[in-house]
Structures are given as C-alpha cells and as structure tokens.
Amino acid sequence: MFDLSWMAWTWQTATFFAVIALLLAGMTAWEFVRPGGAPRDGVLGLHTTRGDRLFISLLGSAYIHLAWLGLIGPNLWWALALSIVYAVLVFRFV
Amino acid sequence: MNKTLNNRAWFMVLPVLLLVAFNAIIPLMTVVNYSVQETFGNNLFFFEGFKWYEQVLTSSRFHASLTRQIIFTLVILAIEIPLGVAVALAMPRSGPWVPVCLVLMALPLLIPWNVVGAMWNIFALPDIGLLGYVINAIGIDYNFTRQPGSAWFTVVLMDVWHWTSLVVLLAYAGLRSIPDAYYQAARIDSASAWSVFRYIQLPKMRRVLTIAVLLRFIDSFMIYTEPFVLTGGGPGNTTTFLSIDLVKAALGEFNLGIAAAMSVIYFLMTLLACWCFYTLMTRGDEQ
Numbered sequence: 001m002f003d004l005s006w007m008a009w010t011w012q013t014a015t016f017f018a019v020i021a022l023l024l025a026g027m028t029a030w031e032f033v034r035p036g037g038a039p040r041d042g043v044l045g046l047h048t049t050r051g052d053r054l055f056i057s058l059l060g061s062a063y064i065h066l067a068w069l070g071l072i073g074p075n076l077w078w079a080l081a082l083s084i085v086y087a088v089l090v091f092r093f094v
Numbered sequence: 095m096n097k098t099l100n101n102r103a104w105f106m107v108l109p110v111l112l113l114v115a116f117n118a119i120i121p122l123m124t125v126v127n128y129s130v131q132e133t134f135g136n137n138l139f140f141f142e143g144f145k146w147y148e149q150v151l152t153s154s155r156f157h158a159s160l161t162r163q164i165i166f167t168l169v170i171l172a173i174e175i176p177l178g179v180a181v182a183l184a185m186p187r188s189g190p191w192v193p194v195c196l197v198l199m200a201l202p203l204l205i206p207w208n209v210v211g212a213m214w215n216i217f218a219l220p221d222i223g224l225l226g227y228v229i230n231a232i233g234i235d236y237n238f239t240r241q242p243g244s245a246w247f248t249v250v251l252m253d254v255w256h257w258t259s260l261v262v263l264l265a266y267a268g269l270r271s272i273p274d275a276y277y278q279a280a281r282i283d284s285a286s287a288w289s290v291f292r293y294i295q296l297p298k299m300r301r302v303l304t305i306a307v308l309l310r311f312i313d314s315f316m317i318y319t320e321p322f323v324l325t326g327g328g329p330g331n332t333t334t335f336l337s338i339d340l341v342k343a344a345l346g347e348f349n350l351g352i353a354a355a356m357s358v359i360y361f362l363m364t365l366l367a368c369w370c371f372y373t374l375m376t377r378g379d380e381q
Contacts, residue, residue, distance in 0.1 A: 008127040070151035
C-alpha cells in the first residue's frame with residue numbers, strides 16, 4: 001500500500017475534500033442527466049453555466065470563511081450557514 | 095440545427111486530469127492538510143484547527159507584505175502595459191528590421207529569472223555596477239542595498255526590463271492581425287493618428303492586452319526569484335513580497351502551518367484574480 005503519511009491527513013480535511021469530490025460527482029451526474037450546463041444570464045450580467053455557479057459559490061464561500069476568521073473569530077458555523085445561503089442565492093439568481 | 099452532445103468526449107481529458115492531479119491537486123491537498131496542523135518535523139502532526147489562518151489574517155507582517163505585493167503589481171502593470179503598447183506601435187510593420195526587433199524583444203524573456211536577479215545585482219551596485227555608478231555620478235545618492243526607495247526603483251526597473259518584451263510581442267501580434275482595409279478606411283476619413291489608435295488599434299488589441307494584463311498580473315503577484323536574488327527582500331523587509339515572506343516562514347522559520355495557511359490564502363487571491371480576468375475576457379467575446 002502507498003505510504004501517505006507525508007500528506008498529513010486529518011479526518012477534518014479528508015471530510016472537506018470528500019465533500020468537494022461529492023459535489024463534483026453530483027455536478028457530473030447532473031450534467032449527464034441534463035446536458036448543456038443550463039447556461040443563462042444572471043442578475044450580475046454574467047453568462048454562467050451551473051459549473052460556473054458552483055465555482056462562484058465555492059470561491060465566495062472560501063472568502064466568507066476567511067472574512068469571518070479575520071473580522072469576527074474562529075467559530076465558523078455561522079460562516080458555513082452564510083456560505084450555504086450564498087450558494088443557494090448564486091444557484092438561483094447568478 | 096440541433097447540436098449533438100456527446101459527453102463521452104470528456105474521457106479524452108482524463109490524461110490531463112491525471113497529470114494535474116499529480117502536479118497540482120495532491121500538493122494542494124497536502125498544503126491544506128498542513129495548514130490546520132502544527133509539526134516539529136519527523137512526520138508528527140498536531141491538529142490546530144483554523145489557528146494559523148486566524149494568525150495570518152490578523153498579522154501585521156502579512157498585511158505589510160500583501161500591501162507591498164499589491165503596490166508592486168499595480169506599479170509594474172501601470173508601466174509595462176502602456177510602454178509595451180508604445181514600443182509595439184513604434185516597431186516596423188514590414189521589412190528586414192522586423193525579425194531583428196522581434197529577436198531583440200525576445201532576448202530578455204530567454205534569460206533565467208535567477209540570472210536576471212544576479213545580473214541586476216551587479217549592474218546596480220553603486221561601487222562596481224554601471225547603473226549604480228552612473229546614477230551616483232550624476233549626483234543622486236543611490237544604494238539599493240541600504241535605501242528602500244533605491245531598492246524598489248531597482249526591483250521595478252528590473253521587472254520592466256525583463257517583462258515589457260512580453261507585452262510588446264503580444265501587442266505587436268495584435269497589431270499585425272489588423273487588416274490593411276481598416277487603415278485605408280481611416281486614411282479616406284482623414285483620421286488622426288490618435289483616432290486610428292483609439293478606434294482601430296486599441297479595440298483590435300483588446301484581447302491580447304487582456305491576456306498580457308492577466309499574465310503580467312499573475313507573474314508579478316507570484317514574483318520570487320528576481321527580487322530574492324537582487325535584494326533578498328531588503329533592506330529590512332521593504333522588498334519582501336508575499337512569496338518571499340512565504341518562503342521565509344516555511345523554510346527560514348520552519349513554520350509549516352503558517353506558511354501553508356498563507357499559501358492557501360495566496361492561492362485564493364490568485365484564483366479570484368484569474369476568474370475576474372477570465373470573466374472579463376469571455377464577456378467581451380459574447381458581446
């Protein structure tokens with residue numbers, strides 16, 4: 001078996017990457033079921049597919065977490081909730 | 095006409111995906127793993143949560159190096175893009191001088207980054223370097239090893255010398271792609287040189303200039319080797335840009351957790367910038 005100790009895995013980071021992988025797998029399945037990416041012009045005037053919307057959601061969520069850490073504190077549950085609301089809004093309107 | 099969608103073509107991307115996985119995704123995952131742990135070596139790690147991120151985000155040292163990085167990037171973009179366009183406009187459009195100009199322009203790009211740093215280090219030394227000697231000879235007190243202003247001037251000048259050529263070559267390619275009919279129409283309308291530039295050349299160069307800005311932004315935002323060889327981040331910390339600070343934290347101080355958290359934040363900033371530029375570029379295409 002490969003020795004992956006140099007990667008210093010923790011269950012928290014493994015969960016994080018597993019969620020990302022699941023999201024990507026889900027998006028792939030969605031694309032197979034409904035091909036074309038559902039392109040549209042959203043409220044920001046951007047032409048986005050659902051892959052773009054996922055990217056905007058993830059990148060925005062990362063910044064929400066960083067801003068929460070830098071400005072408020074280390075308890076990130078509210079940042080996570082805010083990110084989920086943000087992602088829903090992105091998928092709905094952007 | 096209905097387009098046929100065949101998603102099986104995505105399997106053709108698998109080799110690239112594997113390559114990217116080994117040279118980017120796996121190292122990135124490792125960096126994320128390091129960023130939430132403390133280590134004293136020997137592959138022993140202790141979970142610390144978001145402590146390093148919090149420390150980095152509230153650290154004045156990180157704010158200072160980020161500010162220096164942003165100022166540096168804005169300064170070199172403000173110089174290199176207009177200068178590159180001006181040089182491209184001045185280059186001949188045909189004739190035997192075209193290849194000569196192109197080779198001359200390409201030369202700085204062929205020099206390895208550490209060699210550029212070493213060259214400028216010697217070139218700018220006030221006692222033995224030609225640039226340093228001449229500047230001091232005309233009465234300006236210049237010593238990049240102990241004056242922050244001189245160090246910044248030298249780092250910016252070195253970057254402009256090294257990378258303006260890239261903007262020139264891209265802008266020149268954009269100019270060469272403009273059909274003669276546009277210029278003939280401008281001549282019929284008695285358009286001034288400024289009007290030709292404003293309404294023909296600049297719009298036609300828009301795409302290559304966006305690529306030039308994108309490339310120069312990313313390169314300058316990640317600059318490490320040249321200023322490290324030239325000034326080592328000094329005098330003091332005055333030319334310590336983000337990547338130099340990152341390497342100092344990781345290798346100089348062996349603060350792997352803090353360095354990894356800085357790397358992730360740095361990566362997110364670059365990713366956001368790339369996305370903004372990419373969106374601007376593709377938005378223009380749709381219009």
